[in-house]
Amino acid sequence: MSETHETMIIQSHKGPYTVHFDEDAIAALDANVGDDEHYIIDNNVAALYGDRLGNVLNAASVLRIDATETNKSLDRMPDYVMHLTSHGVRRDHTLVAIGGGIIQDITCFLAATLMRGMDWKLYPTTLLSQADSCIGSKSSINAGNAKNIVGTFTPPNEVFIATDFLATLNEKDLRSGVGEILKVHAIEGPGAFQDIAADYKQLFTDSSVMARYIRRALTIKLPYIESDEFDKGARNIFNYGHSFGHAIEAATNFGIPHGIGVTMGMDMANFISDKLGIGSRDTFERMHPTLRANYRGYEDLNVPFEPFLTALSKDKKNTGSGKVTLILPDQAAKLSKQVCDASQKFSDSCSEFFETARAG
Ligand SMILES: NC(=O)c1ccc[n+]([C@@H]2O[C@H](COP(=O)([O-])OP(=O)(O)OC[C@H]3O[C@@H](n4cnc5c(N)ncnc54)[C@H](O)[C@@H]3O)[C@@H](O)[C@H]2O)c1
Numbered sequence: 001m002s003e004t005h006e007t008m009i010i011q012s013h014k015g016p017y018t019v020h021f022d023e024d025a026i027a028a029l030d031a032n033v034g035d036d037e038h039y040i041i042d043n044n045v046a047a048l049y050g051d052r053l054g055n056v057l058n059a060a061s062v063l064r065i066d067a068t069e070t071n072k073s074l075d076r077m078p079d080y081v082m083h084l085t086s087h088g089v090r091r092d093h094t095l096v097a098i099g100g101g102i103i104q105d106i107t108c109f110l111a112a113t114l115m116r117g118m119d120w121k122l123y124p125t126t127l128l129s130q131a132d133s134c135i136g137s138k139s140s141i142n143a144g145n146a147k148n149i150v151g152t153f154t155p156p157n158e159v160f161i162a163t164d165f166l167a168t169l170n171e172k173d174l175r176s177g178v179g180e181i182l183k184v185h186a187i188e189g190p191g192a193f194q195d196i197a198a199d200y201k202q203l204f205t206d207s208s209v210m211a212r213y214i215r216r217a218l219t220i221k222l223p224y225i226e227s228d229e230f231d232k233g234a235r236n237i238f239n240y241g242h243s244f245g246h247a248i249e250a251a252t253n254f255g256i257p258h259g260i261g262v263t264m265g266m267d268m269a270n271f272i273s274d275k276l277g278i279g280s281r282d283t284f285e286r287m288h289p290t291l292r293a294n295y296r297g298y299e300d301l302n303v304p305f306e307p308f309l310t311a312l313s314k315d316k317k318n319t320g321s322g323k324v325t326l327i328l329p330d331q332a333a334k335l336s337k338q339v340c341d342a343s344q345k346f347s348d349s350c351s352e353f354f355e356t357a358r359a360g
């Protein structure tokens with residue numbers, strides 16, 4: 001099998017599913033349009049790839065959606081359900097998602113709930129969705145003003161990764177995906193992080209280097225999602241950078257792409273861990289140049305401090321009051337869950353981080 005046709009099999013509570021690393025996936029998708037398939041496609045992808053997805057776009061049931069958070073909300077689900085029912089959807093049909101995390105989350109939610117569950121296939125088109133969210137079963141949609149608050153664990157039946165799709169992504173969305181790839185390599189350990197840090201620039205200039213790190217990120221993630229699919233234990237460390245990242249996203253009214261917020265969140269976690277005497281300054285200094293490069297342009301982002309702290313304390317991973325649950329590196333840079341007091345020292349360290357990030 002050639003390098004571009006590798007597969008990865010993932011065990012889940014619904015049985016095994018396959019990830020295909022397949023450069024011919026776009027052509028094969030368009031050549032095999034079926035009457036029993038309902039396509040849910042990102043509007044931008046439909047416009048950019050219209051010439052390669054002509055049969056898909058002319059299929060009997062095509063739901064085109066703008067990839068916005070508003071469209072990923074519970075309020076919008078009736079429109080999607082109405083579209084599908086008016087196009088004759090049946091339980092033995094398949095939903096086919098073609099897009100990034102937003103289209104994935106919408107399709108997964110529909111597949112999980114429509115007629116108590118249908119098959120679905122996923123063609124991730126953003127780097128974040130190819131290197132991270134496409135495996136692991138999670139889906140979340142927004143409700144009211146709460147983001148990602150309603151969801152299920154429902155893996156697709158198959159995932160097709162065509163890195164061709166990445167050619168049209170803007171730099172911001174590429175860096176957002178790279179943030180999650182950096183996170184996964186940090187979880188693997190300092191050696192893996194060092195590898196990707198050394199190749200950081202080539203990620204953006206050499207698609208074969210990017211493809212290699214996408215596969216490696218999924219390979220690292222695989223044992224965690226298989227052993228802890230429902231995120232009750234070992235998988236928690238994938239929240240590294242996320243509590244801070246979500247708080248930065250929320251406090252800036254989502255003025256920063258998710259994976260870039262996570263990159264800043266990891267830098268912040270390393271910084272705070274040292275300040276709280278859990279980790280060492282070495283970890284912060286070792287990773288800071290790469291992390292900062294990945295959130296460059298956002299270091300001056302105005303993160304209003306009180307809303308940031310409020311969002312941090314409301315993070316859905318935090319259960320008790322006055323405590324913040326974080327994934328932090330220890331002295332050996334190993335990541336683990338820590339419950340920290342939301343003390344004055346903690347909030348001073350947070351504000352010191354923002355000053356440090358701005359300074360360089
Ligand atoms: N389910 C999960 O496990 C999981 C994990 C992480 C994030 N998410 C969710 O995913 C969403 C973010 O997803 P995302 O970062 O993948 O992007 P996205 O779906 O928000 O898309 C980002 C932008 O890229 C465009 N786009 C998509 N593919 C393109 C392509 N090939 N070329 C050019 N433009 C393209 C979209 O139209 C959009 O403008 C958030 O809602 C987040 O909550 C879900």
Ligand SMILES: [Zn+2]
Pocket residue numbers: 180242258259262
């Ligand atoms: Zn994330």
